[in-house]
Amino acid sequence: MSMLxxxxxxxxxxRDRDRVDAVKGASFDVGTGExxxxxxxxxxxKSTILRAITGLAPTWSGRITVDGRAVEKARPRAFxxxxxxxxxxxxxxxxxxxxxxxxxxxxxxxxxxxxIDARVAKLLDDVGLGQKFRFRYPHQLSGGQRQRVxxxxxxxxxxxxxxxxxPTSALDVSVQAEILNLLADLRQGHGLTFLMxxxxxxxxxxxxxxxxxxxxxxxxxxxxxxxxxxxxxxHPYSQHLxxxxx
Amino acid sequence: MAxxxxxxxxxxxTPTSRRHAKLSALxxxxxxxxxxxxxxxxxxxxxxxxxxxxxxxxLAPHDPFVxxxxxxLAPLGSEGHLLGTDSLGRDILSRLIYGARITLYIVxxxxxxxxxxxxxxxxxxxxxxxxxxxxxxxxxxxxxxxPRLVLALAFVAALGAGIENAVIAISxxxxxxxxxxxxxxxxxIRSSDYIAAIKLQGAGGLRIITKHIWPLCISSxxxxxxxxxxxxxxxxxxxxxxxLGAQPPSPEWGAMISEGRRFILDHWWVATMPGLAxxxxxxxxxxxxxxxxxxxxxxxxx
Amino acid sequence: MMDxxxxxxxxxxxxxxxQGVFDAVRGVSFTLGRExxxxxxxxxxxKSMTGRAIxxxxxxxxxxxxxxxxxxxxxxxxKSEKEMRDVRGERISMVMQDPKFSLNxxxxxxxxxxxxxxxxxxxxxxxxxxKALEMLGAVSIRDPERVMRAYxxxxxxxxxxxxxxxxxxxxxxxxxxxxxPTSALDVSVQRQVLDIMDRLVKERGMGLIFISHDLNLVxxxxxxxxxxxxxxxxxxxxxxxxxxxxxxxTRGLLNSLPRxxxxxxxxxxxxxxxxxxxxSSVSGRI
Numbered sequence: 141m142s143m144l145x146x147x148x149x150x151x152x153x154x155r156d157r158d159r160v161d162a163v164k165g166a167s168f169d170v171g172t173g174e175x176x177x178x179x180x181x182x183x184x185x186k187s188t189i190l191r192a193i194t195g196l197a198p199t200w201s202g203r204i205t206v207d208g209r210a211v212e213k214a215r216p217r218a219f220x221x222x223x224x225x226x227x228x229x230x231x232x233x234x235x236x237x238x239x240x241x242x243x244x245x246x247x248x249x250x251x252x253x254x255x256i257d258a259r260v261a262k263l264l265d266d267v268g269l270g271q272k273f274r275f276r277y278p279h280q281l282s283g284g285q286r287q288r289v290x291x292x293x294x295x296x297x298x299x300x301x302x303x304x305x306x307p308t309s310a311l312d313v314s315v316q317a318e319i320l321n322l323l324a325d326l327r328q329g330h331g332l333t334f335l336m337x338x339x340x341x342x343x344x345x346x347x348x349x350x351x352x353x354x355x356x357x358x359x360x361x362x363x364x365x366x367x368x369x370x371x372x373x374x375h376p377y378s379q380h381l382x383x384x385x386x
Numbered sequence: 387m388a389x390x391x392x393x394x395x396x397x398x399x400t401p402t403s404r405r406h407a408k409l410s411a412l413x414x415x416x417x418x419x420x421x422x423x424x425x426x427x428x429x430x431x432x433x434x435x436x437x438x439x440x441x442x443x444x445l446a447p448h449d450p451f452v453x454x455x456x457x458x459l460a461p462l463g464s465e466g467h468l469l470g471t472d473s474l475g476r477d478i479l480s481r482l483i484y485g486a487r488i489t490l491y492i493v494x495x496x497x498x499x500x501x502x503x504x505x506x507x508x509x510x511x512x513x514x515x516x517x518x519x520x521x522x523x524x525x526x527x528x529x530x531x532x533p534r535l536v537l538a539l540a541f542v543a544a545l546g547a548g549i550e551n552a553v554i555a556i557s558x559x560x561x562x563x564x565x566x567x568x569x570x571x572x573x574x575i576r577s578s579d580y581i582a583a584i585k586l587q588g589a590g591g592l593r594i595i596t597k598h599i600w601p602l603c604i605s606s607x608x609x610x611x612x613x614x615x616x617x618x619x620x621x622x623x624x625x626x627x628x629x630l631g632a633q634p635p636s637p638e639w640g641a642m643i644s645e646g647r648r649f650i651l652d653h654w655w656v657a658t659m660p661g662l663a664x665x666x667x668x669x670x671x672x673x674x675x676x677x678x679x680x681x682x683x684x685x686x687x688x
Numbered sequence: 689m690m691d692x693x694x695x696x697x698x699x700x701x702x703x704x705x706x707q708g709v710f711d712a713v714r715g716v717s718f719t720l721g722r723e724x725x726x727x728x729x730x731x732x733x734x735k736s737m738t739g740r741a742i743x744x745x746x747x748x749x750x751x752x753x754x755x756x757x758x759x760x761x762x763x764x765x766x767k768s769e770k771e772m773r774d775v776r777g778e779r780i781s782m783v784m785q786d787p788k789f790s791l792n793x794x795x796x797x798x799x800x801x802x803x804x805x806x807x808x809x810x811x812x813x814x815x816x817x818x819k820a821l822e823m824l825g826a827v828s829i830r831d832p833e834r835v836m837r838a839y840x841x842x843x844x845x846x847x848x849x850x851x852x853x854x855x856x857x858x859x860x861x862x863x864x865x866x867x868x869p870t871s872a873l874d875v876s877v878q879r880q881v882l883d884i885m886d887r888l889v890k891e892r893g894m895g896l897i898f899i900s901h902d903l904n905l906v907x908x909x910x911x912x913x914x915x916x917x918x919x920x921x922x923x924x925x926x927x928x929x930x931x932x933x934x935x936x937x938t939r940g941l942l943n944s945l946p947r948x949x950x951x952x953x954x955x956x957x958x959x960x961x962x963x964x965x966x967x968s969s970v971s972g973r974i
Contacts (some may be wrong), residue, residue, distance in 0.1 A: 154676035181874035182845075196582050217588035226584055233579035235603045239407050246597070250587045272400040280399060293583065306866070312730035312901060314958035319943035321954050339874065346946035346955070370950050384875040385948075417706070 177351035425677020504564025512572025612675030616668030718972025726910035798836030846877035
C-alpha cells in the first residue's frame, strides 16, 4: 500500500526566459509506514518536492497521489489533516508574537477540534516539552525546544504523512540526537509515514528505510539504506556524495 | 507559591496562563521602556498634557474666551496673567490650557484614522499581490506625489474650514507612508516559514492578514505614528495658521500663532508661547517614538 | 618549541544584562603556534566569542578581559583602537561563516580585492590588479579574469568563501581565524575549501584557528583541538586522538552523531552534568 506516490513531477519557478526548472520528472513511491529520504546538495530540488506536495510551490505538473487520492492544485483543508510538514529553521518557522499555546490552539481550531485545552496539553507531552512551556514565546525557547513546538504543530491535525525538511540541520548535534529520537518514537507511536529531506547522509541513513539521491532537479538513484551503509551506490554522483560524507 | 512577589510573578520564565503570559510580556516591555530616560521624559510630558486637557476648567486662571480690551497685549508675568494677554486681552495661559484639548483631539483622531487606513491598504496590497497591489499602490503614489500641506489645503478648501475637516484632510494625506511601510513589512513576512506553516493548516487569507501579519506590522506603525505626531500637530497648526483649521475664537495653538504674528516684533510672547507649546509636545512625541522603537522593534528586541 | 604566535591567558568575555553579568567566555587560556588549532563546541559554548575577543571585536556593552593576549610577545589588550585596526587584517585575519554578508554587494569582486590590497600595500592600481589575479589563482579559482568582473551575488557559496579567503590572505597575515568557514557549504565543496586553506597555511607558515561545531571535520583537518563547553575549555587533545577523547562531554557529543557504519535504533542523548560548567577551564597552552 502506498501512502505517497509521485510520478513525473516537474516544478518550476518564473516564466518564459526567467523560468527555472527546480525539479525535472521526479518519480518515487513511499509505502505506508515507511520512512523515505531525499538527499542531495543545495539547489538539487529536494526541498522543492516537499513544497510542491504541500502546495507552497504552486507551479508544478505531473501526478501526486496521497493515500490513493490524486492531489489537486487547490487543496481542501482535509488534505492538511493528512499531510503536514516540519520546516528546516525553527527560528523562522514560529510566529515571533505567538506563544506556544497560541500556535497549537490556533492549529487545532482550524482543524475543527473542540477539546483544545486537553489536546494542547497532550501534544506538549508527546513532544517531550511538558506543560511549563505552554505559555512561553519563541524567544524564550532554545532551538531544540522550538523545533519540538514545530513538530507538535505538525502533529496537531493527526496527519498520516509527515514531511521533514532538514529538521535538524540548524541544531547542535546533541540536540539533533534528541530530535531524531523523538521523531523515531513519534513515527512508531502514531504510525506515521516520513518523507525526509536532508543533505546529511548519516542522518538519512539513521532515520530512513529507503532514499532517493537528487542532482540538479533529477532523481539519479533510489536505493535501500542497507546499500547506502554498504557503500554500494551505483550512480557515480551518489558514490561521490558517499565518499565526501565519510 | 505564596511568597512570590508581584515582580517575580511578572518576570517568570514559566507563565501559568494566557493572561499571565500576556502580562509578563507587557511588563518586560515596560521595563525595557523604563530604562530609556528620554522616552520616559516624553511620556511624562504627554501624560501631563492629557491631565492638563482633562482638568482645563480647574487649572485655567481665566476664561479663555473672555476679552478685556483694556488690558490687551499685557507682557509676561503681569498681574493675573502669567504668560500675558493677546490682542483682545485674553489670558494666553488659559488659552494654551484649553488649546491642549484641541491638540489632543486632533492627534487622537488622526492617530485613529491614518494608520488604520494605511495598515489595511498596505497589508492587503502586500499579501494579495497581483493587480490589487498595482491598483492600491498607484493610488498611494498619487497621494504621495503632492506636498502634504498643499493637499490638505485642497481638501479643506473643498470640505470647508473647521477642525473636523482639518483632521480628515490631514488623515487623508498622512496614510500613504503607512501603507508603504505596512506593504514592505508584509512582503517580507509573507514569504516567511511561519506564514507557510499556518497556510499548511488550511488558514485563509483573511485570517493570515489579521492574526499573523497585523501583529507584526502594528508595532512599527505605532513607532512611525508616534514619530509623525509632531508633523501632524505642526500640519494642524499650519492649517490653523492659514485660517483653514480651527476657527477663531477657538484657542487652537496654530491659530494663536497666526493671530500673534501681527505683533511679533513688539509683543513677541503672543506668538512665541503657543509656539513653545507646539515645540514641547512635538518633542515629547519624538522622544516617546524613539523609546517605543527600542521596545517594539522585534528585530532589535530578541 | 618555538615561541608561540599567539598566547592567551585567562580570557573572559562579559556581557552585562538585566539579570546580571553574563560570562560568554570564562577564563580560557591557550597558545597558537604554526599549527591548525580547532575550537569545537555547540552553539553558546563561547567558541565564536573567543575568536572575536582575540581581535577585540566584541561590541560594547560586552567586555574583553584577560591577563594578556600576546601576539608575537606584544599584548593586544594594551593597544589603542587605532593600533588594533592595523592588527586586524594586517596580522590576524578572520573568515566568517557566510561570505554573502562579508562582501560588498554593489562592488565587483575585482575592485574589492584591489581596494583591500591597496589599503594594506602602497601599490599602483595595475600592480594591485596583478596581485589580485594571483591571489584568486592561489585559491584555485580557474577563471580569475571573469571572477574579477563579477558581483558577489553571481558567485556560489563555495566560490564566495574562496574569494573571502583570498582577500583575507592579501596582507600576508600571521594568523587566520576561520569561524565556521564551511558550514554553509555542501560537503563536496567543503572539502575543496578546506584543502585550499590547508595548503595556504602550510606554505606560508601561518597559524590557523578553526572554529567549528563539526567534530569529525575538526578531527580530520586540525592538528590540535580545544573542546569548549559553557565558556570554558573542557578538554584539549590532539586531533587524531579526538575519537579517544576522555571528557564525558566530548564523548557524549561523539556518541550522539548518527553513523553510517554502525546503525543504531536510538542515538545516545547527551546528559549534561552541571559540574562541567563549574569545573575550571583546562589550559590549552603548550
